[in-house]
Amino acid sequence: EVQLVESGGGLVQPGGSLRLSCAASGFTFRSYEMTWVRQAPGKGLEWVSYISSSGSHIYYADSVKGRFTISRDNANNSLYLQMNSLSAEDTAVYYCARVHSQELWVFDNWGQGTLVTVSS
Amino acid sequence: QSVLTQPPSVSGAPGQKVTISCIGSSSNIGEGYDVHWYQQFPGTAPKLLIYANSNRPSGVPDRFSGSKSGTSASLAITGLQAEDEADYYCQSYDTRLSGSVVFGGGTKLTVL
Numbered sequence: 001e002v003q004l005v006e007s008g009g010g011l012v013q014p015g016g017s018l019r020l021s022c023a024a025s026g027f028t029f030r031s032y033e034m035t036w037v038r039q040a041p042g043k044g045l046e047w048v049s050y051i052s053s054s055g056s057h058i059y060y061a062d063s064v065k066g067r068f069t070i071s072r073d074n075a076n077n078s079l080y081l082q083m084n085s086l087s088a089e090d091t092a093v094y095y096c097a098r099v100h101s102q103e104l105w106v107f108d109n110w111g112q113g114t115l116v117t118v119s120s
Numbered sequence: 121q122s123v124l125t126q127p128p129s130v131s132g133a134p135g136q137k138v139t140i141s142c143i144g145s146s147s148n149i150g151e152g153y154d155v156h157w158y159q160q161f162p163g164t165a166p167k168l169l170i171y172a173n174s175n176r177p178s179g180v181p182d183r184f185s186g187s188k189s190g191t192s193a194s195l196a197i198t199g200l201q202a203e204d205e206a207d208y209y210c211q212s213y214d215t216r217l218s219g220s221v222v223f224g225g226g227t228k229l230t231v232l
Binding site: 061107108 | 166221
């Protein structure tokens with residue numbers, strides 16, 4: 001069974017930093033592209049970032065470009081999101097998701113999410 | 121305002137059919153990019169419902185179907201059941217600016 005478990009969320013002050021982690025199991029992590037999607041309280045889904053299976057290709061939404069860094073550790077089946085210069089607009093539940101093996105930009109399995117709250 | 125436009129809400133009685141639209145433009149759906157649909161219950165993660173316009177992942181009932189035409193797509197749910205009450209999101213890819221995955225604003229389905 002595919003499992004994705006996010007951690008690292010919490011309360012952070014504006015301008016602060018946070019690092020999210022996503023532990024993957026139940027599939028060959030190194031073979032899959034991965035992504036982060038967030039959802040502000042009471043709002044819709046917003047794509048954040050993507051990383052290829054090897055980590056050689058990385059993309060970001062314009063809203064986080066230059067502030068967030070996605071990375072992965074295939075040896076430890078883990079995905080990360082380093083978030084810097086956080087503002088209230090970054091408050092959201094952050095989901096890691098697996099990209100479908102044959103369909104680009106299809107997110108076929110999601111974690112339960114971790115809440116990031118940016119507030120003073 | 122979302123790049124893909126969905127109605128904020130739809131409703132239907134048990135057993136009926138409902139359709140949720142997803143209107144895009146020439147830079148996303150109209151450019152030929154596939155549309156995918158997700159179902160989300162309150163307090164839970166989204167679940168892939170339809171991918172590549174009309175394909176169902178294993179385990180998704182055939183009451184759920186998707187279609188795409190021109191710059192828009194639709195999700196149809198037939199034989200509506202109480203457990204279908206959820207939020208539904210469409211998703212595609214947009215070529216504007218540096219390119220990006222885009223979601224619709226979401227549609228709340230209420231089963232009357």
